[in-house]
Amino acid sequence: MFRKLGLSVVAGATLMASLVPASAQTAMKFALDWKFEGTSAPYFVALDKGYYKAEGLDVTIDSGPGSVAGIARVAAGTYPIGFFDINSLARFRDQNPDKDVKSVMMVYDRPAFAIVSVAKTNINVPKDLEGKVLGAPAPDGAFAQWKIFVKENKIDDSKVKIENVGFPVREPMLAEGKVDAITGFAYSSYFNMLSRGIAEKDIKVMLMSDHGLVLYGNALMVNPEFAKANPKAVAGFVRATIKGIADSDKDPEAAIKSVMKRNETADEKIELARLKMSLKDNFVTPWVKANGIGAIDDKRMADAIDQIAITYEFKNAKPKPSDLFTADYLPPVEQRKF
Structure with missing residues (x-):
């Protein structure tokens, strides 16, 4: 009887142990800027290969309303993290000074x-x-x-x-x-x-x-309250995303399969070509190859803010690079080179 009871306790403990990782996962809804296209492959690769899960994250990826409009969703907390235009973030923060949304990873070193x-x-x-x-x-x-x-x-x-x-x-x-x-x-x-x-x-x-624009492009942006409460989750999402980009750059033909599973009406040949174009022109630029993906150059960002001021009249003081971007959640540079 005691032996049976002991086995039951062990079995119960084993079952509970197997359930712990699932219950410990942090749910994260991630908003893309647009549809499920070739450019979104790195995120789906990270999802399919379990990179997010390995960071303790239960990630859901949704399409978005565009690289500008979605910022409000992150600010409101509808999505704790999203992929939107950092130039538009400068304008959004000026109009909403109480919303401390920041970028935590520069994805498009050059905009499209x-x-x-x-x-x-x-x-x-x-x-x-x-x-x-x-x-x-x-x-x-x-x-x-x-x-x-x-x-x-x-x-x-x-x-x-x-x-x-x-x-x-x-x-x-x-x-x-x-x-x-x-x-x-x-x-x-x-x-x-x-x-x-x-x-x-x-x-x-x-x-x-x-032709003269020094602007950056789309970046990962986080809701400030979520980031404060879940800094490890934000850092984990960034690490996993970097792995997804690296894998996509290494083997875009395999990466595009992760998109096609979710958008069966898309033309795989076109989406593959779209992914390859964006990897070359936006994700993995010469600067990124030399310095690693995810970071910014403060001088360039300051110059970019000056250029934004040509198109937009700031109501408040012009933002500093640190108002728009923080490197606090980036892994060491050696983990960001590929």
């Missing part, structure tokens, strides 16, 4: 802001936009940088006609010749043009970061 055109319009350098019609949705993240782009490239913007177009018709209007160029995210507009039947050789992408 671009001017996209077709070969027949002969737009090869920024000044070529003079005398042309530029299609730009008013809330577009790339168009938000237009004044900076104009100033840095000495464009006479009085000679550029801005056509306010909707997101759904932006690329169709360019393909049909109703506008000469458009603003957009490179990895979105480029592939949207391909899907409209425009030949690869005829699509021209002018990255704004190649």
